[in-house]
Every structure is written in C-alpha cells, then in structure tokens.
Amino acid sequence: MxxxxxxxxxxxxxxxxxxxxxxxxxxxxxxxxxxxxxxxxxxxxxxxxxxxxxxxMPLDGKPATIGNGTNIALLAEDRQAVDAFHAAAMDQGGQDEGAPGLRSEVHPHFYAAYCRDPDGHKLVIVCHKVFSDAGD
Missing domain, CATH: 3.30.720 (Signal recognition particle alu RNA binding heterodimer, srp9/1)
Structure with a gap:
C-alpha cells in the first residue's frame, strides 16, 4: 500500500x-x-x-511540524527488536510514549512500543507475530 x-x-x-x-x-x-x-x-x-x-528538511523552507493523531508504525521481526528500538530511542533522546508490551486491545499478538523522535513525530514499533516459548 x-x-x-x-x-x-x-x-x-x-x-x-x-x-x-x-x-x-x-x-x-x-x-x-x-x-x-x-x-x-x-x-x-x-x-x-x-x-x-x-x-x-521541508522543501518550502517553513518549519517542519508534527501531525496531531499521526503516527508512523514500523515493523519489527520479533519482540526483541521492539525492545531494542525503544531502548535505542530512549538512549538517543527520544520521548517515551509507551513502553514495549502487548496491546491486546489491538489484537492478541500486537507487541509494540511508542516513542517520539527529536522533532516530535510519534513512532510505533510493532511485531505482530505469535509468541512462543521457543522464540518469536
């Protein structure tokens, strides 16, 4: 899409x-x-x-802005990648918008973390895979 x-x-x-x-x-x-x-x-x-x-940098020369209600969701291969992305974002000065974890209200396997980048864009890192004891 x-x-x-x-x-x-x-x-x-x-x-x-x-x-x-x-x-x-x-x-x-x-x-x-x-x-x-x-x-x-x-x-x-x-x-x-x-x-x-x-x-x-915006082509029109005006300041970049964020969208209220907008988020960019990036796919992770496994839950460890979600955790690593969130940790790296926090280490690089990102703002925490939701620690890694299951969001069963979305669907039973929606494992995600939320943060904002230095410009304030809301990012979601998500793994949709079914978790098993053998790994993701």
Whole structure:
C-alpha cells in the first residue's frame, strides 16, 4: 500500500543521529544523505524509492511540524527488536510514549512500543507475530 514515508525535520544532524541508531535495530541503515535529507532502508531498496523512510528538511523552507493523531508504525521481526528500538530511542533522546508490551486491545499478538523522535513525530514499533516459548 505504501511506497515510502517522509518525516520533516528542523535539525537534520540530530535526526540522523537518532535514526541511525533506531533503524539499525530493525536491520535498516542510512544509504542516502544530502544537504536536506537522509534515506533509510535496505541497500537494494533505497535507489527504487520504495520501502524507505526519508527524513527531510521541508522543501518550502517553513518549519517542519508534527501531525496531531499521526503516527508512523514500523515493523519489527520479533519482540526483541521492539525492545531494542525503544531502548535505542530512549538512549538517543527520544520521548517515551509507551513502553514495549502487548496491546491486546489491538489484537492478541500486537507487541509494540511508542516513542517520539527529536522533532516530535510519534513512532510505533510493532511485531505482530505469535509468541512462543521457543522464540518469536
């Protein structure tokens, strides 16, 4: 359904420090950087523009803002990746919006954590997989 996601930033340097760390917990890296943007994803996807997260200074020159009621949900392969993302976000100055855990009101296997990035964008990291004692 989605090609890519773009989040605005007012401080590209601070944003890249944050996203370099949190995206690594999901197996993604920054593969493209310019004066006003940074692109995260798999090396094979970044050139296509698909399955990527872009952090950009707004093209119109106005300050970046956040959307009230907006969140970006990123998939994690397992619950440990959710935990690692949230921990990395807190280590990089992110704001806690909900510690890792099950949100059974969403569905029985919705394991997620919520945080805000340095610009205030709300991020959700989620694993939908069924948990077993043998692992995720």
């Amino acid at each position: 989605f090609s890519h996601i773009v989040l605005g930033t007012n401080d590209l340097k601070a944003a890249t420090v944050f996203y370099d760390q949190v995206m690594a917990t999901l197996g993604y890296a920054r593969h493209d950087t310019g004066d006003t943007y940074a692109g995260y994803g798999k090396a094979t996807d970044i050139g296509s523009g698909q399955n990527c997260l872009w952090i950009n």
